[in-house]
Amino acid sequence: MEAEDQSDDFTYNSVAIQSSEKHDRVIIHIDIDCFYAQVEMILNPSLRGKPLGIKQKNIVVTCNYEARALGVEKLMSIKTALEKCPSLVLANGEDLKKYRDMSEKIYQILQSFSPFVEKLGLDENFIDITHKINKSSETTTEVSGHIFQNEDEVCTCGCNDRLKEGSVIAQEIRNQLKAELGITTCAGIACNKLLAKLVGATHKPNQQTTLFPASSLKLIKSLKHPRNIPGIGSAMNRKLEALGIDTIEKLQFTDLFKLIEAFGAKTANQIQQLSFGIDDSRVKITDKPKSIGAEDGFPTIKTESEVRKKLKCLLDRVWELVEKDGRRPSQVKLTVRKLHATNHSVREARQTAIDFMTGVTSNVTIGPLNENQEKKVITTLMNLFEKVVNCDESWQVTLLGISFSGFPSGIESPAKNSINKYFTSSSRPNEPLQPPAKRSRFDESVLQELPPDIRQEVLEEIQQLPSSSTSQQPEDFDCPKGVDPQIFRELPLEIQNELLAEEKKKKQILTKKPNNLLQYFRKV
Numbered sequence: 429m430e431a432e433d434q435s436d437d438f439t440y441n442s443v444a445i446q447s448s449e450k451h452d453r454v455i456i457h458i459d460i461d462c463f464y465a466q467v468e469m470i471l472n473p474s475l476r477g478k479p480l481g482i483k484q485k486n487i488v489v490t491c492n493y494e495a496r497a498l499g500v501e502k503l504m505s506i507k508t509a510l511e512k513c514p515s516l517v518l519a520n521g522e523d524l525k526k527y528r529d530m531s532e533k534i535y536q537i538l539q540s541f542s543p544f545v546e547k548l549g550l551d552e553n554f555i556d557i558t559h560k561i562n563k564s565s566e567t568t569t570e571v572s573g574h575i576f577q578n579e580d581e582v583c584t585c586g587c588n589d590r591l592k593e594g595s596v597i598a599q600e601i602r603n604q605l606k607a608e609l610g611i612t613t614c615a616g617i618a619c620n621k622l623l624a625k626l627v628g629a630t631h632k633p634n635q636q637t638t639l640f641p642a643s644s645l646k647l648i649k650s651l652k653h654p655r656n657i658p659g660i661g662s663a664m665n666r667k668l669e670a671l672g673i674d675t676i677e678k679l680q681f682t683d684l685f686k687l688i689e690a691f692g693a694k695t696a697n698q699i700q701q702l703s704f705g706i707d708d709s710r711v712k713i714t715d716k717p718k719s720i721g722a723e724d725g726f727p728t729i730k731t732e733s734e735v736r737k738k739l740k741c742l743l744d745r746v747w748e749l750v751e752k753d754g755r756r757p758s759q760v761k762l763t764v765r766k767l768h769a770t771n772h773s774v775r776e777a778r779q780t781a782i783d784f785m786t787g788v789t790s791n792v793t794i795g796p797l798n799e800n801q802e803k804k805v806i807t808t809l810m811n812l813f814e815k816v817v818n819c820d821e822s823w824q825v826t827l828l829g830i831s832f833s834g835f836p837s838g839i840e841s842p843a844k845n846s847i848n849k850y851f852t853s854s855s856r857p858n859e860p861l862q863p864p865a866k867r868s869r870f871d872e873s874v875l876q877e878l879p880p881d882i883r884q885e886v887l888e889e890i891q892q893l894p895s896s897s898t899s900q901q902p903e904d905f906d907c908p909k910g911v912d913p914q915i916f917r918e919l920p921l922e923i924q925n926e927l928l929a930e931e932k933k934k935k936q937i938l939t940k941k942p943n944n945l946l947q948y949f950r951k952v
Contacts, residue, residue: 450619451587451641454594455711456555457616457624458538458601461633463551465492467530468519470610479513481506482521489521493633524550525748533609535714541601547714554621556711557597561590572599573615573636576627577643588640591617595638602636622707623647625658644705654679657702664699667691679703720749721831723763728824732810738828739809743802746830751794758782759834760805762812765827773826778812781834 460466464482469475469492479495481488488509491500499512509516521527531550538545544556572595582588598615605611615636616628626647627639639647651657654676655665667690673679680703687696701707722745729735750757761779768774782805797805809830817823 451583451585452590453556453558453619454561454590455618455621455624456557456594456598456601457618457621457628458534458553458555458598458605459614459616459625459628460534460551461612461614462490462492463530464490464521464527465495465519466611467527468521470530471526472519475517475519479516481509481516481518483518484522488518491516530609530611534605534611537604537608538601540604541597544711544713546711552625554624554711555601557594558590560597561593569593569596571595571638573617573638574631576630576637576639577646578640583641587619591619591638591640595636598636618644620705620707621709621711622658622702623705626651648703648705649676651676654699654703657699659702660699664691664695676703716753716755716835718835719761719831719833720746720753720757721761721829722746722749723827723829725765725827728767728826730822730824732813732819735813735825735828736806736810739806739813739830740802742828742830743797743805743809746832747797750832751796753835754794755835756794757832757834758836759832760808760812761829761831761833762809762816763827763829763831764813764816764825766817767824767826775827776816777829778815779833780808780812782808 465480468480468482477494479492479498479500481491481495481500483489483506486506488500488502488504488506490502491509495509495513495516498516500509500516504512506518527550531547535545535547535553538553538555542555542557542560546554548554569589569592571592594617598617602613602615605613612634614628614632614634616624616626616630616639617636618624618627618639619641623639623644627637630647631637648657652675654660654668654673655662657676660668668674668679671682671686671690673682679700682700684696684700687700690696691699722742724738724742726738729738758781759779760782761777763775763777765773765775813819817825
């Protein structure tokens with residue numbers, strides 16, 4: 429009887445929560461099928477049809493579907509992968525440049541459909557197309573692709589018709605990505621970001637699925653474990669398990685005050701809302717990175733000439749990224765990992781303002797560094813190095829990093845290939861912002877079709893984009909220094925712990941020739 433009462437309460441609460449949620453948005457989640465592998469097959473068509481794995485040192489970070497069918501899995505060791513699939517072809521994926529280039533091309537195509545595009549790593553994007561949906565209730569659009577467990581119940585707010593139309597637009601987006609770039613994708617169409625991401629994974633590869641709000645609880649409950657909800661990470665999941673919450677249904681039924689005691693009011697409310705499939709977060713226009721840099725770890729070096737040589741190589745790599753970004757930096761930062769006599773390593777960083785482009789106006793596209801500019805940057809970096817390391821005494825260094833920041837804000841000096849350049853900030857405070865006469869990144873039709881209130885919202889959001897900063901990584905993200913966070917997030921928990929343990933161990937002993945997992949995930 430008690431179980432029946434609980435079920436009744438659950439049904440009542442679910443209906444109450446769902447009825448309080450608005451279904452007025454249409455969100456598409458685009459996920460590129462086996463992204464790294466697809467890029468390799470596009471660059472080298474002879475790889476198509478063969479089992480292909482992308483390696484970073486001794487790890488297969490991802491693979492194509494032919495390899496998966498033969499037992500190869502993401503983040504599997506190369507040794508194990510070859511045992512399962514002797515015919516596996518391995519491509520080196522340590523240089524991320526080709527993947528970044530393809531990711532940017534994908535992003536530009538998505539922005540031709542809507543200015544509201546939010547990147548998740550290199551291979552995922554959210555798109556809010558609400559403003560493109562026909563508001564007429566007379567639409568007879570049929571769903572393009574799959575429907576997740578369609579319910580007979582139809583919401584009175586008209587969301588089903590809006591989502592049907594959204595599925596057609598999603599198909600158009602995917603068709604264009606395939607036609608222009610040769611990329612196949614999966615898509616999820618729903619009324620919020622969480623549900624769009626989840627439902628898009630139900631039919632793969634190269635397919636799309638629409639979720640109507642009446643079926644959202646079935647989708648959420650099919651996940652079973654809270655860890656499967658995006659936004660609930662491994663650390664939070666361990667806390668939930670300590671509270672005896674090991675299923676999504678238990679999370680839904682848990683007294684909110686119990687969650688508040690463990691996580692605080694904001695997080696407690698958020699994760700319980702997520703457990704019901706409710707996500708009010710907006711699709712945020714992806715901004716340019718606040719800093720651009722790279723690090724390089726190596727066996728111990730002990731002379732200034734070796735440091736200068738390493739910095740020259742590192743600068744060549746980093747400046748290539750700055751050139752592509754197109755913005756003019758005003759700050760440079762040097763990161764050094766040095767070994768102390770007490771046999772532990774310490775990372776230190778110093779930064780300074782730098783103007784090595786004297787006489788070059790801000791509207792000129794960033795190009796390669798000439799000899800004098802390069803010399804000035806290296807001299808500046810060596811001066812910073814001497815502030816970190818006392819060169820008059822013996823020293824040992826095992827890592828160097830360079831990053832540029834202090835880029836002009838989007839409104840004052842629009843970046844190359846940035847959404848900011850398509851709008852002017854010359855309007856008076858009380859006047860609506862206006863786009864300039866010429867634009868090259870957005871299609872003219874996209875901007876013209878935006879309703880005035882939506883268009884103003886886009887402009888206001890651009891103005892609120894954060895100013896430049898030297899921080900690239902969230903402070904609360906527990907990731908070893910010098911490790912690619914995107915790869916680290918996907919690693920199984922035991923491998924994450926192994927990497928963190930190795931980082932700790934390296935602080936206790938003198939560094940010898942690198943031979944540990946950390947070397948396999950260096951940022952490029």
